[in-house]
Each structure stands twice: as C-alpha cells, then as structure tokens.
Amino acid sequence: MNLHDYSGHPFQAQLSRDLAARGHHVLHGYCAQYVTGRGLLERTSDDPRTLAFAPTSAGEPLVKYSPVGRTRFELSYARAWQRALEGEHFDVVVACNVPLFALARMRRYFARRRQPWVLWHQDVYSLGVAAEARRRLPGPVAGVIASAVQRAEQAQVRAADSVVAIGDGFLEQYRRWGVPTGHVRVIPNWAPVDHLVPGERENAWSVRNGLPVEPVRLLYAGTLGRKHNPLLLLELLDAVRARGVDAVLTVVSEGVGADDLAVAARGRADVRLMGYQPAADLPDVLASADAVIALLEPDAAQFSVPSKVHSYLSAGRPIVALVPAGNPAARDVAGAGGCVATPDVAGAHEAASWIAEVTRDPAGLQVLGKRARALAEEQFDIARIGAEFDAVLHDAVRIAEHAREPVLALASAGGIRL
Structure with a gap:
C-alpha cells in the first residue's frame, strides 16, 4: 500500500x-x-x-x-x-x-x-x-x-x-x-503517545537553547498559517504579564505567520521565535513549557482540528486553546482541565486570567499535566x-x-x- x-x-x-x-x-x-x-x-x-x-x-x-x-x-x-x-x-x-x-x-x-x-x-x-x-x-x-x-x-x-x-x-x-x-x-x-512522553521541565533542549528558569514558560509549537492569528500570542503574553506574572513566550514555527510574528515582536526579550525542531527533540520541546497554546480562527471551526493539541495532551502539559467552541479540540482541552476561550482579544484576556491563576500552584500544574496525559493514553x-x-x-x-x-x-x- x-x-x-x-x-x-x-x-x-x-x-x-x-x-x-x-x-x-x-x-x-x-x-x-x-x-x-x-x-x-x-x-x-x-x-x-x-x-x-x-x-x-x-x-x-x-x-x-x-x-x-x-x-x-x-x-x-x-x-x-x-x-x-x-x-x-x-x-x-x-x-x-x-x-x-x-x-x-x-x-x-x-x-x-x-x-x-x-x-x-x-x-x-x-x-x-x-x-x-x-x-x-x-x-x-x-x-x-x-x-x-x-x-x-x-x-x-x-x-x-x-x-x-x-x-x-x-x-x-x-x-x-x-x-x-x-x-x-x-x-x-x-498523537504518538509512545514517542511524545512527559519529561522534565529542565532538559537537554531547554538548557541548550538557554530558556530562562524562573519565568512562567508559554509555548506555541506548530504551523502558523491562514487558520491562525499569530498576533493573539502577543496579546495573550501581554495580558499574562499585566496580571503580575513574569512570563516568556517561545514559538516554534516557520512560514508567513511566524514571519509576521517576528516583525511584531522585534526587540522583545520575552519572546523567542525558533524554527521547527527535529522530531527527536519534540518531547523535550513540549516538556520545557509550563503551559502550551493552540490557535484556530473561527472559519475553521468544524473541520480543522489542531494536531498540536493531541501532541500537547501526550506531552502532559496544561493547555490553552484559543479556538471556536464548536471545534472538536475544545472538547479534549476542556476534558483535560485546560482553558478554552474564543480566538480573539477577549479570549486572550480570559486565558491570561486562567494562566495567572493556575501557575501560582506548581502542584496544580502537575495535576493538570497528568490529566492531559491520561486523556491521551485513553484515546490514542x-x-x-x-x-x-x-x-x-x-x-x-x-x-x-x-x-x-x-x-x-x-x-x-x-x-x-x-
């Protein structure tokens, strides 16, 4: 075949x-x-x-x-x-x-x-x-x-x-x-749960790339195309920081959306853009984050399911999904205890409040991560x-x-x- x-x-x-x-x-x-x-x-x-x-x-x-x-x-x-x-x-x-x-x-x-x-x-x-x-x-x-x-x-x-x-x-x-x-x-x-396994926050990839240890690490990993609004990532980061949380954003992507984001984030020390990473490094990439982010525009509600959500679940990390409520990924994120909000400015601020709340408790983050992994093991x-x-x-x-x-x-x- x-x-x-x-x-x-x-x-x-x-x-x-x-x-x-x-x-x-x-x-x-x-x-x-x-x-x-x-x-x-x-x-x-x-x-x-x-x-x-x-x-x-x-x-x-x-x-x-x-x-x-x-x-x-x-x-x-x-x-x-x-x-x-x-x-x-x-x-x-x-x-x-x-x-x-x-x-x-x-x-x-x-x-x-x-x-x-x-x-x-x-x-x-x-x-x-x-x-x-x-x-x-x-x-x-x-x-x-x-x-x-x-x-x-x-x-x-x-x-x-x-x-x-x-x-x-x-x-x-x-x-x-x-x-x-x-x-x-x-x-x-x-997602392949046998490959994308939960790992340590501090790992070979995070050390090699100089990720700061103290701030809350937000991560977006995947495509940024016509079905995404990359500037919402900056809106979310700014809203988190406005709530008194020391946070940084890492974006692992390439293409027109990543290029637009790079222009908008030029000169910012709290934003890092990186190209796609080797498949062997993906478990460490995802493990390095305290919370991971998915985006999807409203006109892709019913049909485009962000595959990154499945990877995030497998990696056992708390998820923020700025996606239309009718998208199937919203159900999985909610089932894992993550945050589902609309893909707009209001949704970004709602998600920022959620991040500010859950990142106060490292033990609570671990619980959310385990819920995500359990859902992945059950479904995948x-x-x-x-x-x-x-x-x-x-x-x-x-x-x-x-x-x-x-x-x-x-x-x-x-x-x-x-």
Missing part, C-alpha cells in the same frame, strides 16, 4: 509503522517541499522491513499564497506522485492532507488506473479556498470559484472507495453536499486505531473490486475493451 501524507506529520508516520507491523508492505510518501513539523520519516532498526519512506518533490516551487503559483505547484506535485506510483503495484492508496487541486488530478488518475484508494479527509479545503476568494475577489467571481472548488471536493469524497473523516462535522458537510456517507468512517486524529491507542484503519483498507479493496465486477462482466461479453 501507499500511504501518502503530504504534510509528513508524526501520527501518520506512526500509523504506517503499525500497518507494516500488521503485515502490510507500506510505502509512506510525503512532500519534501512543504515546511512543517515532521514526524520520524525514515526507517529505523526497530521498524519492519516492509516499511519504506519516500519524499516527493514537484517540478515547480511551492508558492503557498499565490493562486497561480500554488495551482502550478499542485498540478506538478500530482504528476510527480503519479510517476512514483507507476513504478510499483499498490493494492490500495491512502491520500492524506493532499491539497485540493493535486488531489483532483489524482482522483482522475486513480479512476483511469482502477486504483483502489482511501481519502483520509483532514480538512474541507474547498471552504478555505472559498473564504480566501471572498476576501480577495469581487462577489460574483468569488461565488464562481467557491462553487467550482466545492464541486471538486465533493467529487473526491464520492469517488474514494473509502473515506476516513476526522470528525462528525465532516459527515454533516457531506450530507449538505448530498454526498452518500455509507463508505465513510469517522476516526479522530491522535495505536493498536485500536491501527485495527480500524486495517479494516478501512480491506473495505476499500473489497468495494473497488465489487465496483469493477460489472465492467469485467461487460468486457467478457465483448462490450468493451480493457
């Missing part, structure tokens, strides 16, 4: 390892040009020999926020992925986090090749594209684009032999689209999750074979040529 996770995130790599251990031959693909926090994307001595990792590169540069440049990149990326698939037979392909236009081309490729495939649906990209079009373009033009991209994404959900959606909100969207859901299974995202059982995906893969192959039976029968009768 080919599990292609465009982003190269940690829990998708963990799933590939689990599926390989179950007897699948797994080629795990990812985009070499996409800059983000990576999982462990190379085979180790502990991995089955049936597991391999393969980066994919487009022939065009990744221009993330240029409509023309981004489209050229995505189509080129699809061609590169196709070349990789043509060198080997795969019983099933899993497409995860693949951008909308790249996957539109791959959908047609899968149909031509009669390739069984699974859509692991992490975000309803067409809604984000439509929102961006409305921000940039006149109403009638934006409306045409919104309709076109939603039709493309609907077609992907319909065409996949099986769909894994990460939340119930996806099912509701499919029904609004009029797309049948009999081939859809909901499997929420998770890779043996159970791997078994669910294993069933999805077999369903996809069975559904694809069943769909081909009428075609084969017609061919045997001389109706068409295969």
